[in-house]
Amino acid sequence: MNKILKLTLILGVVGAISGGALATVYKVTGPVISAQDAKTLQAGLSEVFPGDYQFEGLNEEFELSDSVVKIDDAYIVKSNGGIIGLVLQVTSPGSQAPIKLLVGTKKDGTVSGVKILESLETPGLGANASNSDYYVEKENKITFLGQFKGKKFSDNFVPKEDVIAITGATITSTAVARGVKVAGRVAHNYFKEKEGSG
Amino acid sequence: MSYLANLGKIFVASAFVNNIVLLQFLGLCSYIGLTDNMHASIGMGYAVTFVTVLAAAVTWIIDRWILIPFHLQPFLQIVSFILVIGSLVGLVEIYIRKMSPHLYKAMGIYLPLIATNCLILGVTFINSLQGFDFVESIVEAVGAAIGYFMAMLILAGIRERLRNSELPDFFKGKAIAYMVSGIVALAFMGFQGMIK
Amino acid sequence: MKKYWKIVWNGITPSNPILILAIGLCSVVAVTNSVQNALLMTFVFSFVLIFSEVIISLLRKIIPGDIRVPIFVVVIATFTTIATLLSRAYFNSIYEAIKLYIFLVVVNCIIIGRAEAFSYQNSIVDSIFDGIGMSIGYSWVIIAIAAVREVFGNGTIAGFRVFPASYSPALVMILPPAGFLILGVLVGWLEFTLKKRKVKK
Numbered sequence: 018m019n020k021i022l023k024l025t026l027i028l029g030v031v032g033a034i035s036g037g038a039l040a041t042v043y044k045v046t047g048p049v050i051s052a053q054d055a056k057t058l059q060a061g062l063s064e065v066f067p068g069d070y071q072f073e074g075l076n077e078e079f080e081l082s083d084s085v086v087k088i089d090d091a092y093i094v095k096s097n098g099g100i101i102g103l104v105l106q107v108t109s110p111g112s113q114a115p116i117k118l119l120v121g122t123k124k125d126g127t128v129s130g131v132k133i134l135e136s137l138e139t140p141g142l143g144a145n146a147s148n149s150d151y152y153v154e155k156e157n158k159i160t161f162l163g164q165f166k167g168k169k170f171s172d173n174f175v176p177k178e179d180v181i182a183i184t185g186a187t188i189t190s191t192a193v194a195r196g197v198k199v200a201g202r203v204a205h206n207y208f209k210e211k212e213g214s215g
Numbered sequence: 216m217s218y219l220a221n222l223g224k225i226f227v228a229s230a231f232v233n234n235i236v237l238l239q240f241l242g243l244c245s246y247i248g249l250t251d252n253m254h255a256s257i258g259m260g261y262a263v264t265f266v267t268v269l270a271a272a273v274t275w276i277i278d279r280w281i282l283i284p285f286h287l288q289p290f291l292q293i294v295s296f297i298l299v300i301g302s303l304v305g306l307v308e309i310y311i312r313k314m315s316p317h318l319y320k321a322m323g324i325y326l327p328l329i330a331t332n333c334l335i336l337g338v339t340f341i342n343s344l345q346g347f348d349f350v351e352s353i354v355e356a357v358g359a360a361i362g363y364f365m366a367m368l369i370l371a372g373i374r375e376r377l378r379n380s381e382l383p384d385f386f387k388g389k390a391i392a393y394m395v396s397g398i399v400a401l402a403f404m405g406f407q408g409m410i411k
Numbered sequence: 412m413k414k415y416w417k418i419v420w421n422g423i424t425p426s427n428p429i430l431i432l433a434i435g436l437c438s439v440v441a442v443t444n445s446v447q448n449a450l451l452m453t454f455v456f457s458f459v460l461i462f463s464e465v466i467i468s469l470l471r472k473i474i475p476g477d478i479r480v481p482i483f484v485v486v487i488a489t490f491t492t493i494a495t496l497l498s499r500a501y502f503n504s505i506y507e508a509i510k511l512y513i514f515l516v517v518v519n520c521i522i523i524g525r526a527e528a529f530s531y532q533n534s535i536v537d538s539i540f541d542g543i544g545m546s547i548g549y550s551w552v553i554i555a556i557a558a559v560r561e562v563f564g565n566g567t568i569a570g571f572r573v574f575p576a577s578y579s580p581a582l583v584m585i586l587p588p589a590g591f592l593i594l595g596v597l598v599g600w601l602e603f604t605l606k607k608r609k610v611k612k
Contacts, residue, residue: 024478031482035294035489042493043290049500057503085221113233114344135507137344139238140444141564141585185407188232238587243436244520290496293517294488301484333437333518340514385602386595389433393595400588 057134062092062104065121065130071095072104079203085110086199089117100211102129103204109196112188113137116146118196122170122204131165131197136189143189153181161190170201222354225347227409229358235334236366237400241359242334246367247392255325256371262325264360266307267335270300271356274339275349288343296339304330334363369399415540422544428521429552429594430601435521438512439553440590446569449557451505453550455494455513460522460549461542462490468530468538483526484517491517521545556593560584 062072075091087108094102107118114137121129133147145151146161153161161183168174174194176182182190235241242263249255274296282288282295308326311319329335338359342352373395382391426432429439438456442448463486467474474482495513498506506513516522525545530538558568564584566574583589 024475027475028478028481028485031485032294032298035485036291038489039290039294039492042496046496046500047289050496050503053500053503084218110345112228113239114341115346137508137511139587141582187407240437240441240587240590241515243440244434247433247436290492293492293495293514294485297484297488297517298481301481331518331520331523333515336518337437337511337515340511344511383599383603385606386599390595390599390602393591393598397588397591397595400591401583401586404586404588 061119061132061134062121065119065132066094066102066104067130068096070101075103077207080206081199082202083195083199086196088200088203094121100124103207105200105203106134107196107200109192109199111136111138111192112143112186113139116189116192116196118193118200120165120197120200122200124208126170126205126208128165128168128170128197128201131162131193133162133193138186138189143183143186145183145186146189146193151183153183162193165197168197168201170205172198172201174198174201222351225351225354226358227406229355230362230365231403231406232409234362234366234400234403234406235338235359236363237396237403239337241337242332242363245328245332246363246370246396247389250367250371250392251374251388253371253375256367259325259328260364260367262329263332263334263363264357266300266304266326266329267338267360267363268353268356269307270303270335270339271342271352272349273299273303275342275347275352278339278343292343296336300335300339301330334359366399370396373399415536418537418540419544419547422541422546422548423551424548424601427548427552427601428524428545429549430598432521432524433598434524435519435549436594437515438519439556440587440594441512442509443553443557443560443590443593444564444585444587445561446554446557447505448509449553450569451498451502452509452512452553453546455491455498455516456519456522456549457542457546458494458497459487459490459516459519460525460546461539463487463522463526464530464538464542465535466490467526468533468535471531474531479531480523480527483523483531487522487526488517521549552597556590556597559593560589564589 059072066072072092072094075093077091079088079091081088088105089108090106092104093100094104102121102123104119104121107120108115109118110116115135116133116138117135119132119134121131123129136144136147138144138146149160151160152158153164161181164181168179173179174197176187176190176194180190180194229235233239236243236246245259245263249259277295277299278288278292282292304326311326338356342355345351345355347355370392374392377391377395386394422428424431428435438452442452463483466486467483470482491514494516495510498513525541529541533541561568562573563581564586565580566572566576566578
């Protein structure tokens, strides 16, 4: 019994040292990681909603039309004090891990841009979704994400109908299209509500 | 999509479309190491199935109820998951040896090998990355385990036949096993169309 | 000096962890679709292996034999987490693509195998050289596979274009199954050359 107690104690000490070391490293790298994330987010925001505008975080619960797509964050786009758009961070289930998207929406009812923040899709197939050299329409050099620009919220967003799918990656194409669709619906409701109240 | 359909999708995805061994490359050590023996492949298959499901359940609880609420997840997840799985395997081994000598004979000797099998830890990380709830995690684990079992049986069967075929000497054994796996993996990619 | 060179060389070919011992394979097949991924993996692997070997060798006299494996695991897991945090802070975009396999370095059989078979019995200096040798042995294999796959599958090496843009890439090379195929060819080729050398002698 004594021996077991001693071994447990040693293991406990080793565990405590390791935990302490990790907490220290995390304290140092944590700020770098969050700074990195903030930078990526800022770059993403101005990519999906190009132009010189201010972005402001929005704390609001949205009603969703889909059970598996989630809205993580929302940012309102302001120009001269007036709201001209909404950027939503959407999570849609991909083929291996959830795909995190940023969807920019304009007040006139169209999508201003889409960007993939995080995804673990198959290289060569689904990963082409975020590849800037992969064109779904070669003649016009339109990328998979590029084709969403200017689409109306009321569109169907179904691959092989009004969305051109990535060859060999139906799951990825559907997941992205679905995320954009949900974001569009949410934005539509949001703008309508604002109009009504203001 | 209803909740049940979603579970079905998770299962098909982890067993076929993203087969854990052939397309996500987890558990490869035992996949290449044990499949020259059909009997061992089956024993390992049972042992992995059992422990994966158990580990998915336990690590889900730890992740959701301890690591996330106390903001420990970014730096303690790896350490705690591996320790939990290690102790779980130890406990299961002791329990089986006491309770069922027959079962112990079938899968007991494979249990120590499992503690460092990347499949089990991999599944628990996938569950955490995906943000699955409890039932989804279990379904993912069952799917992954079945996918592993299937891959083991397929490769063991092929290697049994390859033993009698005429191959250049230097391709015998591991080299051909890798190449066969590559071709089987290509075939599994054909399952992509099963889910939308 | 000769002794150290021998330890290092041992990891590079005679007991190359991937080609000869066939352990630690998950990451080899999974992250080799691009050279960048392979480089980050190499960094994480070498970092974890060398530091774990040093610590375990340092503590080998006071680690009780009965619980050595759990202690190895805690040490390795600690360094894996540190490597994860570092790569997340400084190589974020590559990290996102292969994070699952970075986590799984903790159960990489090469690392725990070297801890048990080498550094638990040898001095710190020997352990460092063993760690370096094994890291080089691991690195050259995965970088070589990644280079072949990226050149043919995408026409680039580490993002730089090698083949002209008009080259139509062999998509299969960056799809998951090609990892197996190329590993198979590499293992076969190595056994072929080893055998030829033996015959000559």
